[in-house]
Amino acid sequence: MVPLSRRKFLGGVGLAALSGCAGRSAGGTTTPTSTATAAEATDGDGSGSTTDPAVPTADSRLPLSMSPKALRDAARSGGPPKDGIPSIDSPEFVAPDAIDFLNPGDPVFGVVEGESVKAYPQKILAQHEIVNDELDGTPVAVTYCPLTGTVQGFLRGETTFGVSGRLINNNLVMYDRDTETWWPQILATSIPGPWNENPEIASLREFRLIWTTWARWQRQHPDTTVLSTDTGYTKNYGRDPYGGYNPRVGYYDNDNLLFPALRNDDRYPRKTVVMGARAPEGAVAFRKESLREAKLMDGELGGESVLAVYDPRYDTGYVYRNPERQEYDHGEDGVVGPDGTTHAFDALPLSRIHTFDAMWFAWAGYYPETNVYA
Numbered sequence: 388m389v390p391l392s393r394r395k396f397l398g399g400v401g402l403a404a405l406s407g408c409a410g411r412s413a414g415g416t417t418t419p420t421s422t423a424t425a426a427e428a429t430d431g432d433g434s435g436s437t438t439d440p441a442v443p444t445a446d447s448r449l450p451l452s453m454s455p456k457a458l459r460d461a462a463r464s465g466g467p468p469k470d471g472i473p474s475i476d477s478p479e480f481v482a483p484d485a486i487d488f489l490n491p492g493d494p495v496f497g498v499v500e501g502e503s504v505k506a507y508p509q510k511i512l513a514q515h516e517i518v519n520d521e522l523d524g525t526p527v528a529v530t531y532c533p534l535t536g537t538v539q540g541f542l543r544g545e546t547t548f549g550v551s552g553r554l555i556n557n558n559l560v561m562y563d564r565d566t567e568t569w570w571p572q573i574l575a576t577s578i579p580g581p582w583n584e585n586p587e588i589a590s591l592r593e594f595r596l597i598w599t600t601w602a603r604w605q606r607q608h609p610d611t612t613v614l615s616t617d618t619g620y621t622k623n624y625g626r627d628p629y630g631g632y633n634p635r636v637g638y639y640d641n642d643n644l645l646f647p648a649l650r651n652d653d654r655y656p657r658k659t660v661v662m663g664a665r666a667p668e669g670a671v672a673f674r675k676e677s678l679r680e681a682k683l684m685d686g687e688l689g690g691e692s693v694l695a696v697y698d699p700r701y702d703t704g705y706v707y708r709n710p711e712r713q714e715y716d717h718g719e720d721g722v723v724g725p726d727g728t729t730h731a732f733d734a735l736p737l738s739r740i741h742t743f744d745a746m747w748f749a750w751a752g753y754y755p756e757t758n759v760y761a
Contacts, residue, residue: 441565443542444589447667448576452755455578455588458571462553462560463646472550473620474517480505480612483605488616488625491602492633496529496538497701498522498596499608506604507596507614512538513627516559518614519547529596532559532572533629533638534645535749536660539572540594551580556649556752573745573753598744599701600633607700649752654759657748661759662695664688664706664740670754671706674761675744678704682717686760693740695760696722698732707737
């Protein structure tokens with residue numbers, strides 16, 4: 388397949404609108420009301436320290452299968468220039484009864500943090516990729532890459548994140564507006580970029596966003612607020628320019644990529660969805676369809692036993708460290724532990740590792756040594 392620019396998919400919007408001429412400045416920053424010093428929403432390992440007061444980073448660096456320089460050399464233009472896909476820097480939220488563009492099966496990315504209960508519709512994120520927001524007073528960045536099917540949340544401290552206009556492994560490369568450092572989204576780790584060639588190589592502090600459907604999220608959280616289409620830009624948020632998920636059409640319904648993958652791993656079709664988890668010592672992935680069927684799956688990350696748990700409330704999964712290989716049973720209302728106690732699917736008495744949905748080609752390209760279970 389001849390690689391296609393993302394302009395082909397986003398052409399109906401036009402570069403003028405992508406650059407933000409219809410409202411807010413695409414490259415401007417916002418002034419946060421508070422600076423993050425901790426994140427209760429951060430999963431598992433690698434959270435806590437801040438090496439740059441403007442960009443909170445993790446205690447331990449996540450793994451890279453290539454040098455930072457080699458990753459930069461692998462970057463290529465995705466079509467639109469820097470900030471050509473404009474981040475949402477002043478998001479507005481509305482009640483569910485004000486939403487008329489979401490169908491029950493449409494994907495949303497949900498999060499609960501303190502008093503904040505929010506849903507970010509995939510249809511909006513597909514055209515902006517980054518929302519610089521706050522959760523319970525903590526400045527955060529909600530990020531989504533449609534080409535790799537990955538949604539991830541990061542603490543942003545005193546800065547905001549923007550879309551660099553570059554892709555690595557078809558994956559969004561963000562930049563922070565304080566240091567101009569590049570941050571490939573899946574890797575969550577800084578690499579040199581043309582605007583900052585000597586950054587401190589560190590990993591961001593992450594928090595979990597739940598990829599689920601509008602119906603499932605609203606059922607569990609009727610008090611949720613929803614990212615509004617009042618973004619300051621003139622766009623048709625009733626459609627995803629890349630296709631659609633329910634049913635799958637367009638980019639999401641074939642094995643073609645817009646740009647070359649870092650590596651080709653044919654163990655699964657390229658866009659098979661996996662639940663991936665990584666820590667400084669390695670990476671592991673569970674095929675989502677298999678986890679949905681099995682409910683519980685054992686695996687190994689960096690030589691340590693881990694347990695993957697399916698959550699039927701949201702159709703998602705979590706990965707926990709399970710060094711003692713304790714036996715758990717999956718029930719209708721939760722997971723039953725060795726002592727007979729029932730725990731919520733997302734709250735086992737084990738250390739949880741940050742886990743997220745990803746297309747197989749993207750995960751395998753960045754983590755070729757990953758263990759994978761199906």
